[in-house]
Amino acid sequence: xxxxxxxxxxxxxxxxxxxxxxxxxxxxxxxxxxxxxxxxxxxxxxxxxxxxxxxxxxxxxxxxxxxxxxxxxxxxxxxxxxxxxxxxxxxxxxxxxxxxxxxxxxxxxxxxxxxxxxxxxxxxxxxxxxxxxxxxxxxxxxxxxxxxxxxxxxxxxxxxxxxxxxxxxxxxxxxxxxxxxxxxxxxxxxxxxxxxxxxxxxxxxxxxxxxxxxxxxxxxxxxxxxxxxxxxxxxxxxxxxxxxxxxxxxxxxxxxxxxxxxxxxxxxxxxxxxxxxxxxxxxxxxxxxxxxxxxxxxxxxxxxxxxxxxxxxxxxxxxxxxxxxxxxxxxxxxxxxxxxxxxxxxxxxxxxxxxxxxxxxxxxxxxxxxxxxxxxxxxxxxxxxxxxxxxxxxxxxxxxxxxxxxxxxxxxxxxxxxxxxxxxxxxxxxxxxxxxxxxxxxxxxxxxxxxxxxxxxxxxxxxxxxxxxxxxxxxxxxxxxxxxxxxxxxxxxxxxxxxxxxxxxxxxxxxxxxxxxxxxxxxxxxxxxxxxxxxxxxxxxxxxxxxxxxxxxxxxxxxxxxxxxxxxxxxxxxxxxxxxxxxxxxxxxxxxxxxxxxxxxxxxxxxxxxxxxxxx
Amino acid sequence: xxxxxxxxxxxxxxxxxxxxxxxxxxxxxxxxxxxxxxxxxxxxxxxxxxxxxxxxxxxxxxxxxxxxxxxxxxxxxxxxxxxxxxxxxxxxxxxxxxxxxxxxxxxxxxxxxxxxxxxxxxxxxxxxxxxxxxxxxxxxxxxxxxxxxxxxxxxxxxxxxxxxxxxxxxxxxxxxxxxxxxxxxxxxxxxxxxxxxxxxxxxxxxxxxxxxxxxxxxxxxxxxxxxxxxxxxxxxxxxxxxxxxxxxxxxxxxxxxxxxxxxxxxxxxxxxxxxxxxxxxxxxxxxxxxxxxxxxxxxxxxxxxxxxxxxxxxxxxxxxxxxxxxx
Numbered sequence: 001x002x003x004x005x006x007x008x009x010x011x012x013x014x015x016x017x018x019x020x021x022x023x024x025x026x027x028x029x030x031x032x033x034x035x036x037x038x039x040x041x042x043x044x045x046x047x048x049x050x051x052x053x054x055x056x057x058x059x060x061x062x063x064x065x066x067x068x069x070x071x072x073x074x075x076x077x078x079x080x081x082x083x084x085x086x087x088x089x090x091x092x093x094x095x096x097x098x099x100x101x102x103x104x105x106x107x108x109x110x111x112x113x114x115x116x117x118x119x120x121x122x123x124x125x126x127x128x129x130x131x132x133x134x135x136x137x138x139x140x141x142x143x144x145x146x147x148x149x150x151x152x153x154x155x156x157x158x159x160x161x162x163x164x165x166x167x168x169x170x171x172x173x174x175x176x177x178x179x180x181x182x183x184x185x186x187x188x189x190x191x192x193x194x195x196x197x198x199x200x201x202x203x204x205x206x207x208x209x210x211x212x213x214x215x216x217x218x219x220x221x222x223x224x225x226x227x228x229x230x231x232x233x234x235x236x237x238x239x240x241x242x243x244x245x246x247x248x249x250x251x252x253x254x255x256x257x258x259x260x261x262x263x264x265x266x267x268x269x270x271x272x273x274x275x276x277x278x279x280x281x282x283x284x285x286x287x288x289x290x291x292x293x294x295x296x297x298x299x300x301x302x303x304x305x306x307x308x309x310x311x312x313x314x315x316x317x318x319x320x321x322x323x324x325x326x327x328x329x330x331x332x333x334x335x336x337x338x339x340x341x342x343x344x345x346x347x348x349x350x351x352x353x354x355x356x357x358x359x360x361x362x363x364x365x366x367x368x369x370x371x372x373x374x375x376x377x378x379x380x381x382x383x384x385x386x387x388x389x390x391x392x393x394x395x396x397x398x399x400x401x402x403x404x405x406x407x408x409x410x411x412x413x414x415x416x417x418x419x420x421x422x423x424x425x426x427x428x429x430x431x432x433x434x435x436x437x438x439x440x441x442x443x444x445x446x447x448x449x450x451x452x453x454x455x456x457x458x459x460x461x462x463x464x465x466x467x468x469x470x471x472x473x474x475x476x477x478x479x480x481x482x483x484x485x486x487x488x489x490x491x492x493x494x495x496x497x498x499x500x501x502x503x504x505x506x507x508x509x510x511x512x513x514x515x516x517x518x519x520x521x522x523x524x525x526x527x528x529x530x531x532x533x534x535x536x537x538x539x540x541x542x543x544x545x546x547x548x549x550x551x552x553x554x555x556x557x558x559x560x561x562x563x564x565x566x567x568x569x570x571x572x573x574x575x576x577x578x579x580x581x582x583x584x585x586x587x588x589x590x591x592x593x594x595x596x597x598x599x600x601x602x603x604x605x606x607x608x609x610x611x612x613x614x615x616x
Numbered sequence: 617x618x619x620x621x622x623x624x625x626x627x628x629x630x631x632x633x634x635x636x637x638x639x640x641x642x643x644x645x646x647x648x649x650x651x652x653x654x655x656x657x658x659x660x661x662x663x664x665x666x667x668x669x670x671x672x673x674x675x676x677x678x679x680x681x682x683x684x685x686x687x688x689x690x691x692x693x694x695x696x697x698x699x700x701x702x703x704x705x706x707x708x709x710x711x712x713x714x715x716x717x718x719x720x721x722x723x724x725x726x727x728x729x730x731x732x733x734x735x736x737x738x739x740x741x742x743x744x745x746x747x748x749x750x751x752x753x754x755x756x757x758x759x760x761x762x763x764x765x766x767x768x769x770x771x772x773x774x775x776x777x778x779x780x781x782x783x784x785x786x787x788x789x790x791x792x793x794x795x796x797x798x799x800x801x802x803x804x805x806x807x808x809x810x811x812x813x814x815x816x817x818x819x820x821x822x823x824x825x826x827x828x829x830x831x832x833x834x835x836x837x838x839x840x841x842x843x844x845x846x847x848x849x850x851x852x853x854x855x856x857x858x859x860x861x862x863x864x865x866x867x868x869x870x871x872x873x874x875x876x877x878x879x880x881x882x883x884x885x886x887x888x889x890x891x892x893x894x895x896x897x898x899x900x901x902x903x904x905x906x907x908x909x910x911x912x913x914x915x916x917x918x919x920x921x922x923x924x925x926x927x928x929x930x931x932x933x934x935x936x937x938x939x940x941x942x943x
Contacts, residue, residue, distance in 0.1 A: 004813075004837035006828065072829050079828075085805075085812030085837065086828035094817040094826075097763030101829060150763065371763060372819070389816065394671050394691055542763050546796065546816075546823030548672050550710070553717035556821045557745050560768045564746075567770060578744070585713035588686045588706055589674040596685065 003085055008072035013168075015077060017066035018059055022081055031080035049083035054405075056082055056092055056387030061329075061368055064099050068106035068166030075101075084387070095389040095545075097371030098164060098329050105139045106166035109183055110149035110330070115485065115535055116292045116448045117151070117158035119527050120177075125159045128180040133187045144187045150373065150539055151291035151489075152176075152330050155448035155521075156200050156455045162330045172332040194333065200298045202453045202472070210422050210434075210442050211415070212458050215302040220337055223344045226305040232350060234424040238313045239358050246317040247273060250420065252428030254440045259285060259376075259413030260490070260516045261593070262505050265420070268410055271400035272318040275408035282315045282323040283404060283411040286338075287381055289328055289373040290488035291539065292519035295444040295456045296414035300327070300334035303418070304341035308364060310417035312345075312355060313424060315362040318410045322363055326381050329369040339366055373543035377592050378411045380545065391547045392592035415444055415518075435461030439504035443518060447472040450479065450524040459503070466499030468520060479524035483609055487516025489536045490597035492604035493529075514600075530566050533605055537562045540598040551595030554586045558599060565612050572613040576606060632698040647689035647700060648676055656702060659711060659734035661718075661727075661849050662797035663690040666910040667807045670798045675714050675734070679704045686710055712738040720745045721775045721821075723793045726851030751777035751792070758830040760822035774821065780859070783832035786840050786919050788859045789825075793852035796823060800844035800853060808912045813837040814844070842918035846901060846911050855899040855919075868893060876903065879917040884908060886917050897921050 010018075010031075019025070025032030029044045059082060063074040070093050079086040093099045111129065113122045129146060130136065139145040154160035157176035163186055164172050173194040175182055182192050203209060204216035219225040226232070238246045251266035272280055284307065288296040300307055311323045325342075327335045342364050345351040353361045367385050369375050375384045379393035382404045403409025419441055423431045432440045439461035445468055448454045452473025459468060465484065475481050481496045492513045494501065501511050508515050523529060537559040546552045561578050564570040583599035590596050606614030627642040634651065641650040646669070651658055662673035671688035678689045681699035686706060701707060715735050718724060719742035724735075749772040757778055760766075768774065781789040798816065805812045813836045817826035827836035845853040854862075861867040872893045879886040887906045891899045900918055904911040 006831055006835055075828060085815070087813055087815040087826070087836065090826065090828040091815030091817045095762055095819050097761075100761070102759070102761075148765070394688065538765050538767075542765050542820060544820040546818070546820040548674050549714050549717055549795070550674055552796070552821055552823065553721050554713075556721070556768075556774050557717065560746065560773060563768045564771065581709070581713060584706075585710045585717075589677050589710040589714060590685070591671070591674075 003079065005076045005086060006072060008076055010073040010077035013066055014063055014074040017062040018078055018081060021058055021062045022055065025081060031077050052082045053084055053387040054385060056084060057370060057384065060093050060099055061370065065166055066168065069100040069103050092389055095372065099370055105143050105145045107144035108164045109146040109186055110162045111146055112152045112160045113148045114151035114291045115532050116155035116521055117160055118532060119449045119523060120158035122159040125178065125180060129183055132180060132184050143189060146187060153288055153294045153297050153328065155292055155294050155446065174333060200455050202455045203457060209458050211418050211444060220302050220304055221340060223305060223348055231305055232309055234421040235309050235313055238316055238424050239356055243273065243317045246313065246424060249423055249428035253423040253431040255419055255423060256505060257413060258415035265412060265416055268400055269318050272408045272410040275401060277408055279407055280318055280320040281404040281407055281409040282311060282318060282320040283409060284311050284325045284417055285376065285378060285381055285411055285413050286325055286327040287369045287376040289376050290490060290517045290519060292448055292485065292488045292521040293446050293517040295446050295518055297331050297334050298456045299414050299418055301337055304337040306418050306421060307338065307414055308341050308345050310420045311364055312351065312362050313420055314410060314417060316360055321361050324365050324367055324385055326367045326369060326385060329371050335366060335368060374545045374594055377594060391545045394591055436504050438506045445518045445520050447520050449522040450476040450527065451522045452476050461504045463503055464499065465501045465503055468503060469522060475522060475524050479526065482523045482525045482527060483529065485519065485521040485601065487514045488519040489539050489601055491516040491519060492600050493609055495609055529605065533562060533602055534566055536601050544594060548591045548595065550585045550589045551598060554582050555598050558582050562602060576612060576614055630694055630696045632694055632696065632700065634700045635702055641694045645694050647678060647692050647694055650694045651689060651702065658689055659731060660690060661795060662799060664799060664847050665904055667799055667802045667847060673795065673797055675711055677707060677710050678702050679707050708738060712740055715740040716742050718795050720773050722795050724850060726793060727849060745773040746771055748773050748775050754779045755830065757822060757824055758826060760818055762819040784834055786856055787842060787845055788854050788856055790852050790854065791824060793850045794825060795850055797849060799847040800825060803843040803847045808843050809841050811837050811839050840915040840919060841913060843912045858899050861898060881916040886913055888917055896925050
């Protein structure tokens with residue numbers, strides 16, 4: 001492709017950061033030094049260049065991580081290296097929240113002000129930070145700034161913050177719970193140690209656990225410890241019985257996907273395994289971004305080898321030799337631990353060519369997200385891996401037929417994959433024996449907000465909402481319950497009268513609710529739900545990819561209508577009717593689940609909690 | 617590039633039901649093609665025959681029995697036994713709302729008569745979202761950061777209104793009229809020109825068509841083929857000649873004739889449609905149904921017609937550097 005560039009040149013730093021990822025450039029056509037002799041005798045382009053595009057996000061991360069922003073010169077260099085038109089690269093870079101295409105300080109503190117951190121003092125923290133260090137977006141010395149952020153997935157330890165730190169050798173880090181003192185220290189350039197994230201699973205060590213057995217028990221950095229606690233038993237069994245038997249066990253288990261859509265994993269895997277096109281791909285969707293969700297992060301941080309083992313089994317069953325692990329960009333610790341686990345597994349023959357000396361090869365590549373909720377949508381995630389804007393694809397065709405790079409792809413959430421270990425190690429029938437007939441196995445729930453002991457809880461499907469809240473120690477300080485947000489921003493509010501709701505897929509569905517990604521966000525009677533609703537409306541407006549009209553403009557109009565209601569004095573019946581009309585078009589005509597669920601929480605607040613004069 | 621030469625085996629017919637009527641269509645046809653073949657036109661904005669469907673505008677949605685959501689007829693293939701409704705309550709609601717959402721945020725005053733007809737049919741009332749917010753300053757929307765929240769202006773409906781971008785002599789970009797149909801990006805890129813000068817940048821309501829880092833077109837990869845203008849459904853991309861005439865109130869389509877001819881420059885044989893007003897060419901388009909061009913042209917065919925008309929070059933008269941030859 002004949003690319004055109006502006007005259008902006010990369011700095012030496014930028015070249016070095018990109019070259020560290022891609023190696024030195026081959027020719028001046030690919031951003032190297034000019035050599036009149038060699039340049040005229042060089043064949044360039046075609047498939048070899050086109051196939052580099054999937055490295056675009058990693059390359060942009062390299063630039064962002066080095067200088068703290070993606071300069072026009074850096075953008076030109078990455079475009080030249082990968083053969084991507086600069087306008088396209090700009091379109092991609094300007095899509096993701098963690099990338100900046102304008103100059104900004106190298107240290108950026110993202111302070112969560114989302115629904116789960118709000119009842120834990122996020123507003124007070126932002127106010128204090130503003131008092132001490134100036135308003136969001138300002139910088140006192142040009143070296144650090146702070147800004148508000150959507151949910152960072154650290155809800156059990158809220159209020160949370162995430163720090164992007166650019167410069168050679170500097171790494172991003174999470175801070176939770178975040179105090180004004182700690183954040184001020186970071187903003188003034190001091191090092192603040194990242195606290196280890198233990199204590200996220202209050203049930204840790206209990207013999208009843210199936211998915212969380214190793215959390216706080218086995219060393220997440222030790223492959224030997226993993227094996228000593230039952231690790232790699234499932235993979236050995238899978239390799240022994242063969243892919244067909246793995247698929248059969250999975251089918252018998254009736255395991256439903258845990259990412260929110262509850263699609264039967266066995267059906268998905270079988271379809272990919274049988275798809276004639278080659279190669280097949282496997283993706284682990286670890287782009288957990290639903291506000292109030294943090295279970296996948298805890299699994300990845302505390303039991304990274306389980307994710308690696310489960311992906312290996314999945315690759316074996318569906319006939320994939322390459323798996324992608326797409327981790328949320330705001331999860332630096334999980335990314336580090338997974339990278340370590342993958343390295344260890346490869347070294348010991350659990351990954352790579354001839355896994356456990358069998359005729360099966362499997363490699364896992366980690367891909368880091370860059371701040372886009374929409375990339376949790378499976379087809380948006382595939383676009384993102386391919387180096388594009390995270391815009392969902394129209395379905396059909398479905399990913400099992402036309403997925404990553406246009407090939408059959410199995411894509412599963414972290415929790416779903418970890419369940420597979422249980423299915424293979426103990427058999428599909430044993431798995432199906434737990435839970436209810438339609439919702440088999442155990443489920444992880446993310447308890448946060450006004451709860452005594454926030455954290456990830458594992459219960460058999462069938463426990464009621466009230467039982468789960470009791471397991472978490474009840475509402476904080478023994479206060480009365482006002483409402484629970486089930487399933488996150490894309491979920492629904494339920495009132496105290498619904499504590500008897502069984503937390504099963506069918507139980508929630510019967511009540512017009514959803515378990516979604518397992519969010520149980522508790523609000524006591526002190527919380528003003530109005531700003532919570534405003535935050536949810538703002539969230540969807542900010543996170544819509546902008547591709548289809550119902551969602552791109554509908555989320556804006558929804559936020560405006562809600563703002564009129566919150567300001568008071570509006571004709572409530574008229575605004576409720578308008579919101580209902582917007583809900584209908586977003587549900588019916590949006591391309592993907594984001595738009596289709598963007599009204600759910602607000603509508604449930606009106607219809608189930610009776611806000612703004614609504615009442616069921 | 618040419619019409620299909622019938623060497624492939626004939627495609628099978630599939631039978632489906634549209635609004636209660638059994639119809640047959642060729643296997644592989646989209647629902648939109650099927651509907652149009654049976655005389656039922658559907659509203660479309662982001663669809664055009666010479667580009668790959670992107671199904672983003674959602675005005676062509678129809679209801680398919682058994683599907684949870686409505687489906688875009690422009691890209692969904694007809695399947696045997698499908699039961700399609702094109703005028704159900706849900707379909708009418710979504711089409712009305714999509715038009716309203718667009719018309720309340722974008723200037724749709726230059727859409728074609730067909731689209732205006734559909735808007736009237738569905739009873740579109742964009743004003744019900746409230747009075748419009750003030751237009752953005754030049755380049756303000758281009759500086760929006762993904763994920764950065766703008767609080768709604770109290771009581772006002774956000775729009776994409778902004779000043780027109782005029783950075784070259786051939787065409788202007790009036791993004792107040794942009795509905796983000798992706799057509800210009802497709803025409804600039806893979807579907808026609810392979811120049812890739814523009815892409816969608818930003819996210820959500822702040823998404824916009826942009827060159828790299830919003831540089832002027834003159835610094836970008838643009839080759840001024842104008843194929844983006846040819847596919848733009850809302851007049852957001854416009855010949856500068858047309859833009860200037862409109863600004864002076866001198867654009868009169870009723871006084872224009874369209875003459876089809878062959879481009880005189882090279883041997884390809886692209887067809888041109890010359891739009892003439894008051895004996896002057898005011899713009900050039902290319903017929904969608906022509907074998908060679910499929911609606912696309914190059915800079916010469918698109919803009920290179922100034923030499924055939926009497927000069928209107930006031931600059932020449934005042935050009936002081938040009939001297940009369942000395943006797």
